[in-house]
Amino acid sequence: MSTPQGGGGSRRPSVVSTGKKPAASKATPGTKATKAPVKTTGGKGQRKRIAPVKVSQGRAWGPIAVLAAVLLVALAIIGYASWYIYQGSITWDERANGIPGIVNFRKTQPNVLERNHQPGSLTYPMSPPVGGNHNQIWQNCMGDVYTAQIANEHAVHSLEHGAVWITYRPDLPADQVEKLASKVRGQEMMLMSPYPGLDAPISLQAWGYQLKVDNASDGRIDEFIKALRVNASLEEGAVCSGGITVTGTTPRDLQTGG
Amino acid sequence: MGESRRRLTLVAVAALAVGVLLGFGVGWLVPRLTAPGDDSAEAGFARDMSSHHAQAVEMALLAYRNGENPGVRQLGYDIATVQQAQIGVMQTWLRDWGLSPTGSRPRMAWMPDGQQSLENGLMPGMATPQQLEQLRNAKGRDFDVLFCQLMLRHHLGGIHMVDGVLSETSDGEVQGLAEGMKAGQTKEVKILQDLLTDLNAKPL
Secondary structure, X not given: XXXXXXXXXXXXXXXXXXXXXXXXXXXXXXXXXXXXXXXOOOHHHHHHHHHHHHHHHHHHHHHHHHHHXXXXXXXXXXXXXXXXXXXXXXXXXXXXHOOOOOEEHHHHOHHHOOOOEOOOOOOOOOOOOOOOOEOOOOEOOEEEEOOOOEOHHHHHHHHHOOOEEEEEOOOOOXXXXXXXXXXXXXXXXXXXXXXXXXXXXXXXXEOOEEEEEOOOOOOHHHHHHHHHOOOOOOOOOOOOOOOEOOOEXXXXXXXXXX | OHHHHHHHHHHHHHHHHHHHHHHHXXXXXXXXXXXXXXXXXXXXXXXXXXXXXXXXXXXXXXXXXXXXXXXXXXXXXXXXXXXXHHHHHHHHHHHHOOOOOOOOOOOOOOOOOHHHXXXXXXXXXXXXXXXXXXXXXXXXXXXXXXXXXXXXXXXXXXXXXXXXXXXXXXXXHHHHHHHHHHHHHHHHHHHHHHHHHHOOOOOO
């Protein structure tokens, strides 16, 4: 909104400056008429000049108006373009970082966001985890609403694929749980599960990002999902199907010899 | 004389510069201004069809792995690869249009009758979590039948959504992919019906 106003402000000087050109050119026909070197002007010249000066004054306003109109359009385009560029240039991480209360571990603790496959139980420096080493198998995140706790080690792998993981404290009222579930069900790249011991009623995770809120009606939940779902993926094009769908906090390792 | 010529040159250069700038600005802006917006049918379709396709891929890969009938396995391979590639195309559109993969409006809101077609929040033809769980656990002929039944419904729902976007958009790229989807899925509907007949089973 402020950018077009700025464009309007700078509009005035440009019109004035175009006005100067025809004004300055008043002298030009005169010098032509005298057929004399540029700087010499005599009495004869003045007499002959009278008619051309009037004509050129009359002529001048046409081009000025046209030029002014063109410049006006140009400035309007530039103003709109600036606004549009600004809108389009906001990247997903800028959007995410603009959400009040969001924690960006990619910035604060990038060293904890390793991403190797590791079997067995793993410990994470934040709760719930937002990244780090993880199990080879990811938790299915095709809009799966798990009603029991799931293993961090599988869920972190889902985050790596670009999923948003909604966790809630088991004492969250049922209507709020349902409200959260409605954002997840049928939406791939989303999963949800209860998380005992959570230090907030609700916590949202994407790879490297976390947001804790008190209520399922908090508008920042949708902002978080819009900014980070899919976008936070470290493996572009990775999917959420083909993962494990079992619950329980003990990770399941692949049973192959590899 | 020299001065007037210089002035003329200056005006010509200025006019040229303004013209070039204007042309450049317009050329740069037009594709951006005409790109579908966040609430457009095109963006809604790209997002919702990506989700719809993602579930088809999930079911099709189960068919490729667990199908008993070779026709079911072959069809599963075909559906999974085609639809995953189409997801990539639709996600690229969204990026090119400067839009997030996630919209601000409810699912199917881009279609005129879209939100009435939701069943328990699921888009037309989508399998429920219970049906998916059933499919994951099914084996042999039971798997083949359930897969064909679920994928048949899924395709019919998908074709409904394709018709929705075709009636809303004039974007050539979107029309092209949508028409391709319709042709492909219509053909596969026939294959699924034939498979069900072979399996001595009926659609859901």
